[in-house]
Amino acid sequence: DAKTTQPPSMDCAEGRAANLPCNHSTISGNEYVYWYRQIHSQGPQYIIHGLKNNETNEMASLIITEDRKSSTLILPHATLRDTAVYYCIVRVALYNTDKLIFGTGTRLQVFP
Amino acid sequence: NAGVTQTPKFRVLKTGQSMTLLCAQDMNHEYMYWYRQDPGMGLRLIHYSVGEGTTAKGEVPDGYNVSRLKKQNFLLGLESAAPSQTSVYFCASRLGDILNTEAFFGQGTRLTVV
Numbered sequence: 220d221a222k223t224t225q226p227p228s229m230d231c232a233e234g235r236a237a238n239l240p241c242n243h244s245t246i247s248g249n250e251y252v253y254w255y256r257q258i259h260s261q262g263p264q265y266i267i268h269g270l271k272n273n274e275t276n277e278m279a280s281l282i283i284t285e286d287r288k289s290s291t292l293i294l295p296h297a298t299l300r301d302t303a304v305y306y307c308i309v310r311v312a313l314y315n316t317d318k319l320i321f322g323t324g325t326r327l328q329v330f331p
Numbered sequence: 332n333a334g335v336t337q338t339p340k341f342r343v344l345k346t347g348q349s350m351t352l353l354c355a356q357d358m359n360h361e362y363m364y365w366y367r368q369d370p371g372m373g374l375r376l377i378h379y380s381v382g383e384g385t386t387a388k389g390e391v392p393d394g395y396n397v398s399r400l401k402k403q404n405f406l407l408g409l410e411s412a413a414p415s416q417t418s419v420y421f422c423a424s425r426l427g428d429i430l431n432t433e434a435f436f437g438q439g440t441r442l443t444v445v
Binding site for chain 1: 335362364366372373374375376379381389390419421423425427433434435436437438439
């Protein structure tokens with residue numbers, strides 16, 4: 220699976236958009252980009268995933284560059300409850316092979 | 332619908348003791364995973380399973396064994412606990428189809444080895 224690089228920490232004002240970057244320069248054509256977050260010490264929570272196209276759901280938007288070497292998770296209106304560690308993961312979608320490897324993530328602090 | 336349930340939630344072991352952590356899911360998921368998370372670190376994959384009766388090694392499998400005798404359960408065993416295995420353990424499950432469904436995580440088991 221391709222390795223990802225994320226900044227260790229970021230701050231964001233409440234109500235503003237939080238833009239979390241992720242580099243995955245060695246990503247291959249059949250690898251998906253996933254985002255999870257971990258609030259305090261709870262189990263990680265799925266946010267969104269994509270392959271080539273930009274994706275949006277009720278939680279966030281995922282912007283993937285055309286060369287697919289980087290992506291950005293956007294929380295459009297951050298709240299205090301969005302304070303968490305955000306993990307960017309890339310993995311191959313092959314039947315019977317799925318390691319789902321996490322990196323070190325970005326600690327997002329949303330302040331009032 | 333309970334999702335992913337881990338048992339126990341907390342445990343203190345003495346060095347050399349053995350124990351088994353249980354992960355149970357009621358979503359009929361094929362894939363299951365065991366992770367450990369040390370303070371201030373990300374999750375590291377210990378072992379995983381892509382179906383009943385199958386298991387595979389992850390990033391940090393040494394000192395652990397697993398079994399998947401029933402589809403809904405994934406057991407993680409420590410035969411001889413060491414202080415280095417003090418950690419929070421998370422279990423996850425995923426549907427396992429080619430459409431790349433999300434993984435669901437349990438709430439964790441906090442293990443201390445003294």
